[in-house]
Amino acid sequence: MNRKEFIKQFALLGIGAPLMASLLGACDGKEDFPTVEGDFSGKVLIVGAGAAGITAGYLLARQGIDFQIVEAAAGFGGRVKRLDGFADFPIDLGGEWIHTDPSILSELISDSSVQAKVDIVNYRPQTVSVWKNNQLKKRNFVSNFYREYKFKRTTWYGFFEKFMIPRIEDKILYNRPIASIDYSADKVRATDVHGNAYEADRMLVTVPISILQQNLISFEPALPQRKMDALDSIDFPPILKVFIEFSERFYPDMTVIDGILIQEKLYYDAAFGKDAEKHILGLFVIGDYAVEYNEMASEEAVVQSVIEELDDMFDGQASANYVKSVVQNWTKEPYIRGSYSHFQADYTSTIETLVEPLGGNKLFFAGEAMVLNGDTSTVHGAAESAYQAIQKIMQS
Amino acid sequence: MKHLWIIWIYCGIGSSLLAQNSAEGLPISVSYFSQAVYQPGAKIGTQLNLRQWQRSYERKSNTYLKEQSIFVGPQLGFWMLPNDHRFVLLNAEIGYRYQKSRRQTFSAFSIGLGHLLQSRVESFSVDLGGGDIGDKDRVSSHHFMPSLNYAFGKAINSKISWFSRLSYGLKLASNDASRAFFLVEVGVWMNPFSSSVNQQQ
Numbered sequence: 260m261n262r263k264e265f266i267k268q269f270a271l272l273g274i275g276a277p278l279m280a281s282l283l284g285a286c287d288g289k290e291d292f293p294t295v296e297g298d299f300s301g302k303v304l305i306v307g308a309g310a311a312g313i314t315a316g317y318l319l320a321r322q323g324i325d326f327q328i329v330e331a332a333a334g335f336g337g338r339v340k341r342l343d344g345f346a347d348f349p350i351d352l353g354g355e356w357i358h359t360d361p362s363i364l365s366e367l368i369s370d371s372s373v374q375a376k377v378d379i380v381n382y383r384p385q386t387v388s389v390w391k392n393n394q395l396k397k398r399n400f401v402s403n404f405y406r407e408y409k410f411k412r413t414t415w416y417g418f419f420e421k422f423m424i425p426r427i428e429d430k431i432l433y434n435r436p437i438a439s440i441d442y443s444a445d446k447v448r449a450t451d452v453h454g455n456a457y458e459a460d461r462m463l464v465t466v467p468i469s470i471l472q473q474n475l476i477s478f479e480p481a482l483p484q485r486k487m488d489a490l491d492s493i494d495f496p497p498i499l500k501v502f503i504e505f506s507e508r509f510y511p512d513m514t515v516i517d518g519i520l521i522q523e524k525l526y527y528d529a530a531f532g533k534d535a536e537k538h539i540l541g542l543f544v545i546g547d548y549a550v551e552y553n554e555m556a557s558e559e560a561v562v563q564s565v566i567e568e569l570d571d572m573f574d575g576q577a578s579a580n581y582v583k584s585v586v587q588n589w590t591k592e593p594y595i596r597g598s599y600s601h602f603q604a605d606y607t608s609t610i611e612t613l614v615e616p617l618g619g620n621k622l623f624f625a626g627e628a629m630v631l632n633g634d635t636s637t638v639h640g641a642a643e644s645a646y647q648a649i650q651k652i653m654q655s
Numbered sequence: 656m657k658h659l660w661i662i663w664i665y666c667g668i669g670s671s672l673l674a675q676n677s678a679e680g681l682p683i684s685v686s687y688f689s690q691a692v693y694q695p696g697a698k699i700g701t702q703l704n705l706r707q708w709q710r711s712y713e714r715k716s717n718t719y720l721k722e723q724s725i726f727v728g729p730q731l732g733f734w735m736l737p738n739d740h741r742f743v744l745l746n747a748e749i750g751y752r753y754q755k756s757r758r759q760t761f762s763a764f765s766i767g768l769g770h771l772l773q774s775r776v777e778s779f780s781v782d783l784g785g786g787d788i789g790d791k792d793r794v795s796s797h798h799f800m801p802s803l804n805y806a807f808g809k810a811i812n813s814k815i816s817w818f819s820r821l822s823y824g825l826k827l828a829s830n831d832a833s834r835a836f837f838l839v840e841v842g843v844w845m846n847p848f849s850s851s852v853n854q855q856q
Binding site: 361362364365368373374378385397402403404 | 775783836
């Protein structure tokens with residue numbers, strides 16, 4: 260079983276991304292990134308400035324192609340987001356782990372003239388526990404097999420900010436949620452909720468699949484039924500992250516709730532390997548576990564619930580050492596509305612249907628759910644999907 | 656300092672037993688030693704018998720011998736996770752082994768006490784221009800590692816046996832990071848000077 264098949268199988272089991280890729284650390288390897296070249300010379304409109312949209316713009320800028328990025332939110336990044344000032348290191352509020360060989364960062368930039376290095380944490384928790392049936396049990400043997408990577412001094416957001424955004428900054432329009440896309444004519448036309456219209460020869464839609472699933476963008480003509488069926492077959496569960504500072508450290512590197520293979524709720528030392536002095540505990544919750552938090556009345560209620568659970572695990576040390584916290588509820592972000600794709604079945608054909616261009620090669624799609632032969636549900640996968648889409652556009 | 660004492664004790668016991676066994680020739684094991692296929696390693700070892708005895712048994716009208724021994728075995732092993740961990744294990748074990756002459760197969764059970772040196776890559780850098788990985792920041796730690804071991808093998812001839820072995824070890828750490836290992840070995844025992852497979856495991 261290769262790595263992609265492994266991820267697929269685990270996705271079917273509902274296992275979250277944090278552990279999926281890393282369990283096969285030995286399968287790490289460089290991705291086969293497509294070469295972006297072709298004769299296209301028109302204008303491209305990119306909808307969304309997340310990892311896929313940013314990468315797409317970066318590639319077009321390097322090709323000298325005219326393009327525009329329209330972003331619904333007030334900033335770039337999408338599901339990668341940075342929190343500064345909370346701790347003595349920047350915190351990834353969104354995509355956090357690097358789920359493959361970190362040399363992929365070089366491939367994403369794909370520019371041998373870049374003279375820079377990025378420090379990477381070899382993320383192999385040494386102390387791992389499972390909280391199940393009100394008992395905390397050591398499971399340190401997981402450390403023998405589990406490995407991932409994280410940025411040591413920066414974040415995914417910082418990576419894009421430093422190495423891609425400078426080339427495309429003036430091409431991004433913020434606070435422009437697209438309401439409709441018309442690809443029936445020679446030109447593709449998008450209109451935002453404020454009534455502003457944008458026209459181009461090609462359009463690349465990189466919004467989260469939740470936006471398409473919930474028909475928050477209307478298409479003219481409507482998206483084909485096969486594409487809607489493919490979209491509907493993908494689970495896009497709720498997700499929530501909480502970061503808490505404690506005055507003392509009392510927790511292991513990782514605590515998984517209900518079982519090692521149930522990676523839907525886990526506490527982790529967010530400062531692991533970061534040369535930090537502050538004690539920051541992260542909580543990653545996805546799927547059914549996140550639903551109960553979503554139903555809570557406020558973020559304060561979420562934190563209170565988390566502290567109570569930690570007190571049960573660690574004999575009251577959480578409330579005794581609590582300093583401050585921050586909650587990032589991605590499900591409540593109006594332009595995200597969930598986490599990342601979980602494929603139910605027929606993985607490859609579903610993605611092929613999703614990325615299929617429409618309107619006679621005018622309307623293209625990219626994003627973490629639309630990575631052909633790549634790593635779905637990951638940040639680098641989203642960026643890789645942009646390579647695949649831009650390659651098609653350049654050859655269209 | 657305590658680790659030097661352990662090494663010294665191992666050497667002392669080993670040389671003493673080596674002198675007692677020198678007349679029989681010294682069997683040497685060479686094996687692939689790993690947690691998993693993608694975590695490669697190697698191990699060498701030897702075995703010195705403290706006591707040997709045998710008894711006969713009958714099966715289908717034939718008489719066979721069951722040769723048994725109590726042994727000690729010093730070993731030196733190494734395994735690694737590419738770009739990640741390196742482990743060096745100096746191990747000494749004591750065990751019981753028997754070999755049935757009918758099929759020339761043997762089994763051995765042993766308990767071991769090892770000294771594990773672990774070198775872990777905590778962080779590294781990626782060159783964004785070329786993707787090269789460098790500037791590895793390694794941290795080393797020392798641990799005791801008791802283990803339970805089971806080996807099974809078969810003599811090919813009087814000088815060579817193949818064997819496979821499964822070990823369950825516990826890396827003892829003071830910072831709550833103790834953890835279990837399952838280690839697998841596949842290799843051969845060799846004793847060029849032996850006249851009997853009984854001297855090999």
